[in-house]
Amino acid sequence: MRSVFFTFLLMHIFGCIMAQPLRVAVAGVSHGHAAFILGRPDKGDIQIVGIYEPDTAVARLRARQYHLPQNIFYTNLDKMLDAVKPAAVLAFGSIKAHREVVEAAAPRGIHIMVEKPLATTVADAEYMESLARRHKVQLLTDYETSWYPSVAKTFQLLEDSSYAGKIRKVTVNDGHQGPKEIGCGPEFLNWLTDPVLNGGGALMDFGCYGANLMTALMKNRLPVSVTAVARHFKPQVYPKVEDDATILVDYGDVQCTIQASWNWSFSRKDMEVYGDKGYLIAADKNTLVQRNNERMPAVTRRITATDIPVYEDPFRYLIDVLNGKVNMPAYGLYAPANNVIVVRILAAARESVRTGKAVKF
Structure with missing residues (x-):
């Protein structure tokens, strides 16, 4: 009887762990497509735990637009990643800034999704891909x-x-x-x-x-x-x-x-x-x-x-890639x-x- 109880308890705990939302940080919110994540209906599968935006005027604008608390905004990418420890980071800044995001996230074991295209130069694209491979993190590029x-x-x-x-x-x-x-x-x-x-x-x-x-x-x-x-x-x-x-x-x-x-x-x-x-x-x-x-x-x-x-929701696709449900x-x-x-x-x-x-x- 005790073994049945403990089996049930473990299954319950495991189920709760699996049901936890994916903790994500957003790196840059100047991109018009930032609305994809900031304005995404709450489905209980994603939790935005931090937002990096070096331009404080843009940060204030997005906070007003999407009713976001000021305390989740950071002006330093490294400090944000260390403070909130997300499972993934979503890049919605300039295309050139994608390299900076991968350089900061990959060595910390944080997965990355960037808006299209991946990079502005071949050198940056190849470097970013090599960093992701070296640190065994996923690097996805999102296209509508x-x-x-x-x-x-x-x-x-x-x-x-x-x-x-x-x-x-x-x-x-x-x-x-x-x-x-x-x-x-x-x-x-x-x-x-x-x-x-x-x-x-x-x-x-x-x-x-x-x-x-x-x-x-x-x-x-x-x-x-x-x-x-x-x-x-x-x-x-x-x-x-x-x-x-x-x-x-x-x-x-x-x-x-x-x-x-x-x-x-x-x-x-x-x-x-x-x-x-x-x-x-x-x-x-x-x-x-x-x-x-x-x-x-x-x-x-x-x-x-x-x-x-x-997948009509790219963030649901990201979740399933990270959970091993999708072989990309x-x-x-x-x-x-x-x-x-x-x-x-x-x-x-x-x-x-x-x-x-x-x-x-």
């Missing part, structure tokens, strides 16, 4: 398109049934009217439109989506070359960085065209995949257009998370190996813009 049921269904159809046949061409279109035009705050615009802090303009901000998706489709295969052109249609609004870019990523037998812009008539994130048997078009988060028959018209389907397993493949959309290649493609695109020539890999 990773949450899309239409994208997940496209990948499934290509992988499981070869619906479109062998992939020949991919086109990815991402962007909106412009960050200033859609009302991004000055704390976000200050670094988003800086060639050092963001690594560029629209090319980095929206070119990374296509590079991420294509790298996953090609299972981390490196391209043969990257060619890019960039345009400055609104120099009076964005004097330091390009506001439009077209990137051609060539694999020899497959090519991907990435159209990234702060000049679209409306917000868009869509992907077209053309094979030798048909095509799949993820027109938006929940719309998939597909065709692989000459005699049959294209079919438009509404795809939801009930149709295809997909090396070519996965969040994975560091994928995202180092993404940074290599973006760096090659910037070099192609600079020289006017294709950059060979």
